Amino acid sequence: MAPSLKPEISSAEFDVLDVIWDDHPVTSSEVVNRLNERKPWHDKTVKTLLGRLVKKQVLGFEKRQRQYLYHPLIARELYAEKETQHFVKRLFKGKVAPLVAGFANQSNLSKQDVDELKAFIEAWENKHD
Amino acid sequence: MAPSLKPEISSAEFDVLDVIWDDHPVTSSEVVNRLNERKPWHDKTVKTLLGRLVKKQVLGFEKRQRQYLYHPLIARELYAEKETQHFVKRLFKGKVAPLVAGFANQSNLSKQDVDELKAFIEAWENKHD
DNA sequence: AATTATTGATTACAGATGTAATCTAAAAGA
DNA sequence: TCTTTTAGATTACATCTGTAATCAATAATT
Numbered sequence: 001m002a003p004s005l006k007p008e009i010s011s012a013e014f015d016v017l018d019v020i021w022d023d024h025p026v027t028s029s030e031v032v033n034r035l036n037e038r039k040p041w042h043d044k045t046v047k048t049l050l051g052r053l054v055k056k057q058v059l060g061f062e063k064r065q066r067q068y069l070y071h072p073l074i075a076r077e078l079y080a081e082k083e084t085q086h087f088v089k090r091l092f093k094g095k096v097a098p099l100v101a102g103f104a105n106q107s108n109l110s111k112q113d114v115d116e117l118k119a120f121i122e123a124w125e126n127k128h129d
Numbered sequence: 130m131a132p133s134l135k136p137e138i139s140s141a142e143f144d145v146l147d148v149i150w151d152d153h154p155v156t157s158s159e160v161v162n163r164l165n166e167r168k169p170w171h172d173k174t175v176k177t178l179l180g181r182l183v184k185k186q187v188l189g190f191e192k193r194q195r196q197y198l199y200h201p202l203i204a205r206e207l208y209a210e211k212e213t214q215h216f217v218k219r220l221f222k223g224k225v226a227p228l229v230a231g232f233a234n235q236s237n238l239s240k241q242d243v244d245e246l247k248a249f250i251e252a253w254e255n256k257h258d
Numbered sequence: 259a260a261t262t263a264t265t266g267a268t269t270a271c272a273g274a275t276g277t278a279a280t281c282t283a284a285a286a287g288a
Numbered sequence: 289t290c291t292t293t294t295a296g297a298t299t300a301c302a303t304c305t306g307t308a309a310t311c312a313a314t315a316a317t318t
Contacts, residue, residue: 097245116226
């Protein structure tokens, strides 16, 4: 599937944004380096993606001499939350529990994952009593 | 964002597939009718999408006279689970708990949602003790 | 039987996406 | 200073996607 929200971010663009979220501001060559670990992309390709992200107002930059220092204009958490809304709505009629159940059905949940879920629920219940 | 798994299903294609999952087998005109409630698509458009889904081997069909009766070749649950794996991995480093927390942060979880989560957890713990 | 409507097949066409190559100006090196 | 490298800007190009229109065969109508 795939489509999503406001500034539509493509898959390849997301990979670029992801390493920028990790640490910024960052130059394009540093982005290329970070991506090299995972993606066999030509630096021209990465530069194209950076340009598209800037045009989409997902990234901002400042010039330092001849280079650009890129930084995200959207927080990772907010982006993830918005995508999650969309995802849960489309695939699970807006219900998270079935998502979690289906998830557990494919990947093996660890005890820690479950404990985290329990902790979350407990916190939620304390707040909403 | 968006990309996903094996038979890449686009957003518009997913809308078509979704109503077919609801009930099948189904003719193209019935698909058009079901979609009309939500999407203002021309029937030619829907037919194009049906053809693409067949080519991608997401839908199968049988001929009845001159018409086709379409049916899904992939189960909704399995598709949803695979997409979920992918989604959780990319946006939440493979951890569901943060997804749930972020989800609750945007949409309001109902008590029922939380109860469902608790029920799931309890079942999980009974099985994995 | 002739005409019209319907169904699927083929074709269309602009914008998005993946993946670069080329061009241009500036910086770095010889 | 002349040459080479590098950074970003512009251009390229095939495929995918959204959104149909046209064509050909068949079924339904008049």
